[in-house]
Amino acid sequence: MTAPALAARGIVVRFGGLIAVDRVDLEIEDRALIGIIGPNGAGKTTFFNALSGLVAPASGRLCVGGVDLTKKPAHVFARAGIARTFQTPRVFADMSVEESVRFGLEFAGRRRRAERATLGEPAAILEFLGLADSAALPAREVTPARQRLLEIGMALATRPRVLLLDEVAAGLTEAEVRGMARLVRRCRDELELSVVWIEHAVGVLLDAVERVLVLHQGRALAEGAPAVVARNPEVVEAYLGHAAGEAQP
């Protein structure tokens, strides 16, 4: 049996007295497609920060492909194949779209050539995302929707094994959200990556993913198939029901 692409066990993240993530486990196999949902402040992004090495967990273990990387800096996670996007796109404003993508290829991507040969050129990545016609534009000048795609492109350039997407559909139109859901699936199906996707558009997310983790006040409330989790009384009470209640007159 091979080790999971990324295994998080008992992750705790504290900010002073506040426990933002409280003993959360998540095992991400290769080619998994996992969604994470939860109300604002549930600790979703903080959990991503721990998974990508930006925040060292107070306790718990993080293993990438069976190698313990707990408390290692973020570039070690990137080199091990953990790529991520940020909730507000953090593109390199002064670089062109193509240069931004090349950046990832030059650093983590360069070390991972052996692991993954596909999408080895910025042009191929931009083509995959439908950004080819923006290649020469400065990153600051493309639309916010395209900046989100560029964020994914920069992450893909590191030739990852696991792709962590943090609200990549936020602020998009309904049609664009559906397009994003298709793109997320293509990352898994065509690029054979594991994808973990945080999103507030719960309906679209539950349709797209194969497994879902619900976070609530830093804790894992439920985990499983989307259809099962959506009927979980605790989840309905804490999160889905709340939204449904708001929708009723």
Place this chain on the structure above:
Amino acid sequence: MPRSALAALAGAAVVAAALPWLLDDFLVSLALSCLMYVALATSWAMFSGATRYVSLGTSAFFGLGAYVSAWTVAATPWPIVILGGALLAAAFAGLAGLAILHLRGTYFAVLTFGLSELTRHVVTYGEKQYAGTVGRVLRAVPSNRTVYFTVLAIAVSAVLVAVAVRRSRFGLALIGIGADEQRAQTLGVPTRWVKVAGFALSAAFAGAAGAAMAVRWTYIDPTAVFNPLIGLQTVLIAIVGGPLSLTGPLLAALVFSLLAEFLRLQFPYAYLIALGLLLIVAVLYLPYGLAGLWRHRTAGRAAAAR
């Protein structure tokens, strides 16, 4: 940097090398201070311009280099003295960088300024304690011509190293750190080591320049060689010239040393006021310096032509 710019640079270096035979002593010493600021501003921009970690620590590295010279010049071959200044400054910047390069913006600038002051006081104390004197008279120093060519060599290598860094992955990493440090790290850049190495490399040139310039002054004391004005002028020249460009700081260094000399002799106070005003204007209205203004104009023209 295009080939034509490199050719222009080589031409300028040749002209600079001929100056000691063409000009009188006063003008040669003016050229010398020009070259010193070329070395300081270019190496400063290489790290601080790219990463946006604004360092006011140049005086510390310059002063350390100067003291290496003062301690060793009488009994050591000249190239070793210069190398020693560069190495001590780089080692010091590396150690200091490990401690303070996690701070950004104003905090980093203030701490590097504090670093210069701290170094000055430590050297003052050390000299009083162990040498029984604060100032030192340098005897058995190399000729003025040797010093001139040494500083020319330091300036040329600073520019060449800056060009090489700009073209390398290391330089790309520095730019990425300046654009968004955390993002760069999540794309695989070992940010801590890149910053420390860049800071140390940039300090090496300031140390070398300090070591070479010390012998020109024949008498040095901590107040003179750790003069914060050296650090401030370096930052000013690089920022006014354009912290992200290679030619900007270079040209600004030439203009400034000439202007500074003229103003300092004619209007000593107006000179400092002008420095301050220029810095404010540059920071407020010219984030990419005069080089940015130039690029903007040419880019505008290219767009208009399309």
